Amino acid sequence: MKFLALLALAIPLLAQQHGTDPIQLDNGARIYSGTCSVCHGPDGDQVSGVELKKGQFRRAATDDDLAKIIQTGIPGTAMPPNNINSGNLVALVAYLHAMRDFKTKKVTLGSATTGRTVFEGKGGCAGCHRVNGNGSHMALDLSDVGAVRTPAYLEDALLEPETANLPQHRFIRATTRTGEQITGRRMNEDTLTIQIIDSKERLRSLNKADLRTYEIEKESRMPSYRDKLTAAERADVIAYLVSLKGAAK
Ligand code: HEC
Ligand code: HEC
Structure with a gap:
């Protein structure tokens, strides 16, 4: 029985790793x-x-x-x-x-210095994200995002977080056998356990066998910045993100 329950949990995660x-x-x-x-x-x-x-x-x-x-x-x-x-x-x-279908689009980069101000101020990004030790643990740490993402990806993330980001970053929602409800960001996972940062920014390790339900949220928690920022402010923020190479960790 235990084996079956584990399989049921593992399949949706595996499915995400295939396809484009x-x-x-x-x-x-x-x-x-x-x-x-x-x-x-x-x-x-x-x-x-x-x-x-x-x-x-x-x-x-x-x-x-x-x-x-x-x-x-x-x-x-x-x-x-x-x-x-x-x-x-x-x-x-x-x-x-x-490559054929990949849009080789040009992304405008503004000023990284102004971008940092927008990131920490008007954009409210630091309320969810962390950079070089400052900000929240709730969403992804972006300290090295400029080393792992292209400018085009970063622009999509700001304009259309709904379609740009992968479900593997999404929050999970779980119920334990004792009825406790837990939501948080998935950090790590192996066959038996899953580690998440819960909504109070605590790192929790859950035994999959103790979970009654386990699902990945369909909605992104990240708002679209299509209207929340001007095009110039987005260009600044993207320049700032591109400059984050993880050196000062
Ligand atoms: C220093 C220049 C140089 C770099 C760097 C380089 N290539 Fe090439 N590549 C060539 C040349 C020249 C050819 C043509 C060889 C020939 O057939 O005469 C070639 C051929 C190829 C072919 C074969 C094309 C075919 O029609 O069969 C592929 C595939 C390829 N490269 C992919 C890559 C990838 C992927 C990278 C990056 C990891 C890369 N190349 C980096 C110069 C380069
Ligand atoms: C309410 C919380 C929240 C705010 C505010 C927020 N984000 Fe996000 N962001 C997320 C979450 C959660 C993800 C993970 C993907 C998802 O759920 O869609 C994410 C994903 C991203 C990604 C993709 C990273 C990757 O490697 O895939 C980037 C880049 C990003 N955010 C930048 C920003 C910037 C810049 C701002 C401010 C202009 C911002 N975020 C504001 C929650 C937030």
Whole structure:
């Protein structure tokens, strides 16, 4: 019985990890622009005879071929070997397939200094997020968000938190067998337990076997800043976020 209950809890979480995962694509896009676009260009068409964006590869028939080309390079040509871990490799291959549909949109960056003022003041961001030790534990710590997200992702997060962010960041709502209701942000999870930051900012570890219900909230807690900030203020906030590389942790 216990085994069945565990399975029922695990399936929805696993399901989220398949399909086109926007965070994975964003990660792939970031690696591409950092490592590959110097030669291949933002649209993958700068090396003559190679059109990465078309999704047709002369030298690769399968994803495994692609991964191998990326890792070992193409001997005798300028295509170098790349030392990329397997998770990032999967993200990069996913991005190569999705490049065609990926909007290479230009994001305006304003002043990071003004952005910080908006973040801590008018935007009310620090009421939920934490940066370099200041602010709330309620939502994600953004201290290194500039190192892990592209400007386009950050802009989407501000304009459309509903569609931009993945459910894996969403809050969970659980009821224990004794009837206690707990909501909070999921920090970590293994087969038997789940760790959350509850609404009072306390870290709690829950045994999955002790939970009667467990669900991920469908609504984002993050408000859209489409109307709450001007375009100039958003550009400032994005510049500030881009500047957060996690150095001063
Ligand atoms: C130093 C320049 C350079 C860098 C950096 C580079 N490439 Fe290449 N890449 C090339 C060249 C040149 C070719 C064409 C080789 C040939 O076939 O003559 C190539 C070929 C390829 C091919 C094969 C295309 C096909 O049609 O089969 C793929 C896929 C590819 N690169 C992906 C990447 C990815 C992904 C990255 C980043 C991790 C990357 N490259 C980084 C220069 C580069
Ligand atoms: C009421 C709480 C709240 C406020 C206020 C808030 N956020 Fe969020 N934010 C969240 C939550 C919760 C998430 C996680 C995703 C979700 O639930 O949609 C999130 C996600 C994000 C993300 C995505 C991070 C990632 O790596 O995926 C960014 C960037 C972000 N917020 C920036 C901001 C900025 C900048 C502001 C202020 C202009 C702000 N947030 C205000 C709650 C908030």
